[in-house]
Amino acid sequence: MSPQPERQPRKPATILDVAAAAGVSRQTVTRAMNAMPGIKASTMERVLQAAHELGYAPSRFARGLVQGSEVSVGLAIPDLENPYFPAFASSVVEHATARGWHVVVDDFGHGGRTAMDAVERLAPQVDAIIGYVGEDADGAAHLMGRRPLVALDNAVQPACASIDFDYHHAAAEAIHYLRASGRRRIVYLDASGRGGLSNRAKAFQDVMSEVLGKIGSSVSREPTGHVVVAPRDSAAVAAHAAQELLLSRPDTDAIVVFNDLMAAGVLKGLTAAGLRVPADIAVVGMDGIPLGELLTPALTTLALDLREVGRTAVEVLAGLLAGDIELGGRAAHRIIRPTLRVRESA
Amino acid sequence: MSPQPERQPRKPATILDVAAAAGVSRQTVTRAMNAMPGIKASTMERVLQAAHELGYAPSRFARGLVQGSEVSVGLAIPDLENPYFPAFASSVVEHATARGWHVVVDDFGHGGRTAMDAVERLAPQVDAIIGYVGEDADGAAHLMGRRPLVALDNAVQPACASIDFDYHHAAAEAIHYLRASGRRRIVYLDASGRGGLSNRAKAFQDVMSEVLGKIGSSVSREPTGHVVVAPRDSAAVAAHAAQELLLSRPDTDAIVVFNDLMAAGVLKGLTAAGLRVPADIAVVGMDGIPLGELLTPALTTLALDLREVGRTAVEVLAGLLAGDIELGGRAAHRIIRPTLRVRESA
DNA sequence: CTGGATTCCGTGAACGTTCACGAAGATGCT
């Protein structure tokens, strides 16, 4: 209405500016903004009007400082482009939101960043962290100090809570199923991590030797669980690796793959090479990402209930924050068991 | 070392506690924590030691209050389980991170929440919002006041910046390609939004009538662009819808689908019904999500460069925050053009 | 008109940190 002398995008308006503009005091502005009782309707309207004209928004810092309890949790994710992680992240966001927490997410998949970088960025900004921190769990926990850290898919660390997966059980389920289907040349396709085999691959090897041991090496000429390593965790790379595998071991009749994304690539590579899945060769993925059933053939997989994983992570974190759960105790270290979901590819 | 009298998880340690424990002043603790110059190495070590023992972490609120400039942006996402959004979110996170911003994400896909709910939750917590707010753009902008809002996939609103997609161009590309391949019975499978057809479907209809108009209605007996609406945006629902479509219009020889996720379902439904894609019927998706090329047949799609979308959103936001871009101006309203990516399904 | 509720509003204090400045001690040079 009046000529607008207000045109400084420099300094954002404070509560005092609004108070002055509306001809009231700080506290009244607070009351109006937060719809507290004990304020006349007309005054409230006047204050809100002034606030809107000044473009006033309460400082989250000042507010947080005085109220004290806004929980915000960091979510450290290796690669949002792998469908596994969004499914998990979605669950974490849902349950965290239900508890009134805010979720600050950092995807360290690009630009050569590591889990440690993500935690370093997140740490000063959040009250807790949930994340796939891998081998950086120790360092991350140290960086967080007393503030809780929930590490996923990691060997149990004393410094932080953990959600782990029972890969041994998973491998056993897959191998028994495949052998029951008559498969005898089973190969595991791993993704190369920072060093050595993944825990998933190791579990596969363990179970393989157990099984073959029971049968008796004399009876069986089956090779012990063979493991092939792809240089990177991606569908295209996996497709290539599968084709190379066929060259070096043409008699392979089953491939268990590090994760579903790679398994999708394997499927693609195999059919491109003229093989029929599952007639000629079986493929078993791992993770249970939603896209698995959209593939042709639909992917048989060792499914993790990703929503449960997210829910559990949030639950453990809540316990830690409330002090109901001790870091040493059993409750701080959960184990989730993947289950074999048989579809078409095996 | 000493018996630990410190065991109150109630009140977190403040800078003064650390100062007292280390026998120095506030400022020195600040210097140590932030590795500022002008502090003796030995003192710094002592302070850090004390801080660690007390589990001290600087309050982000106090820090933010005094330094003033921590940018954090909210990311409002309808459904992280649709692979479209993670691909986009990943890009936003990457570029925001590169600028030193924090990203607070809210997925309002669960629990019947709406974009407005998400913005309400986010608003007091962030300096700006990027999101698929749909028809709530107006309300959301009002809630944000002066703080910038970048709305995606929305008609241009005066109240906020926008990133839009040129669906008209996309539809034209698809339709011309399909017609050039000899397809004449083209149907669009839409997802039902809050009301009426989606912008994508409308663009399809427009182009269809343009094309048929040019040819001349006398010459052609082709039906005008027919649109079928699926009740929900999901692969399973789309598969079902595709099968129903075949019943009502068995002569359909091409389906253009609302998005890739649904197109994946359509592929599945079609092959389940015994049809061969693309021999019997062509399928064109939209979005260009990574999983498209993993499907069998690989999905032909109107690809959006999702990383570019994210980059652009962050870029526009940066301009708004810096004051380089005015809301009215051309720069605040970008249009991104999908391109036809021909793979196997059409 | 008086008294007590009731409604509405304003003032000091506090939250925990950093910035600007200055003081004290150590060191070097003449």
Add this chain to the structure above:
DNA sequence: AGCATCTTCGTGAACGTTCACGGAATCCAG
């Protein structure tokens, strides 16, 4: 020794909000 310089550290102030409290105005019954 005397002075200047550098290093190291401490003190008041400020950031913007809410909480706890108290004061002023209004209302109604007696």
